[in-house]
Amino acid sequence: MANSRRVARVAALIKREVSQMLLSEIKDDRVGAGMVSVTDVDVSGDLQHAKIFVSVYGTEEAKEETMEGLDSSVHYVRKELGSRMQLRRTPTVQFIEDRSLERGDGMLNLLNKISEERQNKPEIVE
DSSP: OHHHHHHHHHHHHHHHHHHHHHHOOOOOOOHSSSEEEEEEEETTSOOOOEEEEEESOOHHHHHHHHHHHHTTTTHHHHHHHHSSSSSSSSSSEEEEOHHHHHHHHHHHHHHHHHHHHHSSSOOOOO
């Protein structure tokens, strides 16, 4: 079992390398019309599994197409990580769509709407 600092370093390295792949290699070949960014990487304690959280911008159809493209590129990403990183074993890779940015944006819109309604509501003076 790797210590937590090593796990964090490996996660940061995977995030950087996959982001580079998305910018250059994977974007052209496999990923659909959505814009993709890596938001987080969760690596297991034994460094054998990596969950890569991605945020996809675009329409729902573009998001689905992009996630399908990412899922089909899992073997390529793992092979590239193996050649770019110096690890005894290359972790298995799984892409997971991260919708936290959308939820946060929706929450901000809701709070702004409530604030607007409070400002427009007339005050009752007794």
